[in-house]
Amino acid sequence: MKIQTIASGSKGNCSIILCEETKIIIDMGISFLTLKRCLEENSLSFSDFDAILITHNHKDHTKGLSTLINKTNLQLYIPEAMYDGLKELVPYPKCNFIEDEFLINDVEIELIHTSHDAPYSVGYIIKHNNKKMVYVTDTGYINRKYLKKMENCDLYLIESNHDEVMLMEGPYPRFLKERVISDKGHLSNKTTTRYLESITGTKTKNIILAHISEKNNTKEKVLEEIDNSNINKNINIYIADQYEPGPIIEV
Numbered sequence: 001m002k003i004q005t006i007a008s009g010s011k012g013n014c015s016i017i018l019c020e021e022t023k024i025i026i027d028m029g030i031s032f033l034t035l036k037r038c039l040e041e042n043s044l045s046f047s048d049f050d051a052i053l054i055t056h057n058h059k060d061h062t063k064g065l066s067t068l069i070n071k072t073n074l075q076l077y078i079p080e081a082m083y084d085g086l087k088e089l090v091p092y093p094k095c096n097f098i099e100d101e102f103l104i105n106d107v108e109i110e111l112i113h114t115s116h117d118a119p120y121s122v123g124y125i126i127k128h129n130n131k132k133m134v135y136v137t138d139t140g141y142i143n144r145k146y147l148k149k150m151e152n153c154d155l156y157l158i159e160s161n162h163d164e165v166m167l168m169e170g171p172y173p174r175f176l177k178e179r180v181i182s183d184k185g186h187l188s189n190k191t192t193t194r195y196l197e198s199i200t201g202t203k204t205k206n207i208i209l210a211h212i213s214e215k216n217n218t219k220e221k222v223l224e225e226i227d228n229s230n231i232n233k234n235i236n237i238y239i240a241d242q243y244e245p246g247p248i249i250e251v
Contacts, residue, residue: 001107001128001251003155006030006038008210009242013061013137015157016049018248019128022105023049025074026124026135029060032067038245046072051096051104053077055114055138056121057085065089077104079111082120112146114139117184125149131251132203134158137211140183142195152201155251157240159211160193160222161186167216180216189217189225197230204232206249210240 006014012029016039023044028035039045052074055061066089068074076090080097083090100111112123116138123136134150136142137159142150150156167177167188179185187195196207209222219239226237240246 001126001131001133002248003133003157003208003251004042004248005157005208005210005240005246006035007242007245008137008240009212009214010060011242012063013055013211014064015135016044017107017126017133019107022051022107022128024104024107025049025052025068027055027061028052028065028068029058029063031064032071035064035068041245042248046074049074051075051077053109053124054082054086055123055135056116056118057082058118058138061138062086062089069094077102079120079122082122085119110149112136112150113143115141115143115184117179117182125153128251131155133251139187140181140185141187141191147195147199150199152199152203154203155206155208155249156196156200156204157208157210158192158196159187160189160209160217160225161211162188162213162216163218163221164188164190166218166221167213170216172215180213186211186213189222193225193229193231196226200231200235204235206236206238206251207231208238208240208246208249212239212242214242 002018013027017024108127110125114121132153133155
C-alpha cells in the first residue's frame with residue numbers, strides 16, 4: 001500500500017492510495033487536468049482507479065469532483081448522509097453508499113467521524129495486507145473512541161493546520177479565528193502533536209502533516225512542535241504541500 005498527496009491546504013486537497021489491485025482517490029479539491037497530469041507522471045490514468053472517497057463537501061475538497069465524475073467511470077463511495085451536500089455535483093447512480101466499515105475490493109476501510117463545520121465529515125482508517133494507515137483532516141478534535149482504533153498504525157496523514165499564536169495574532173477576523181480554533185474547526189500543531197504522542201507506536205514508520213494554513217502556520221513551526229515532542233525521532237516526517245505533489249510513500 002502506498003500514498004501520495006497531490007495537494008493539501010485551503011486551496012485544494014487530493015491524495016491517492018495505491019494498492020496492488022486497488023487504487024483510490026481521496027478528495028477532489030483540484031482540477032481534473034491537474035490530477036490527470038500528476039497521474040501521468042506516475043504512469044497512471046483514471047482507468048487504473050476503482051473509487052473516489054470524499055471527506056466532506058467543502059469546495060477545497062470537491063472543486064473538481066463534478067468534472068471527474070462526468071469524465072470517468074469512477075464511482076463515489078460516501079455515507080448516504082453526505083449525499084445531500086454533494087447532490088449538485090454527483091448524480092445519484094454514481095454513488096455507492098457505505099457503512100462505517102466497508103470494502104473496496106481487498107482494501108478494508110473504517111470511517112472516523114470527524115467534527116467540522118460541514119453537514120457531514122469523515123476520516124478513514126485504511127487496511128491492506130496487514131498494513132494500516134490513518135487519514136484525518138478538517139476536524140476540531142478526534143473523539144477518544146477513534147483514538148483507540150488509531151493506535152500503532154504504520155502511517156498517519158493528519159492535519160496540523162495552524163499555530164495558535166499565529167492564528168490569534170494574524171489577519172483573520174475574530175469570527176473566523178473562533179471558527180478555526182473551535183471543536184468544529186481545525187487541529188492546531190500542538191493538538192496534533194499531542195494526539196500523535198499518544199497513538200504512534202512501534203509499527204509507525206511515517207507521518208504526513210497536512211492541510212497547513214498559509215496564513216496561520218509555517219512548515220518550520222510544524223516541525224518545531226514535532227521536534228520538541230516525545231514522538232519517536234526515527235519516524236519519517238513529511239509535510240504535505242499545497243502546490244507540489246509529495247513523494248510516493250510505501251506503508
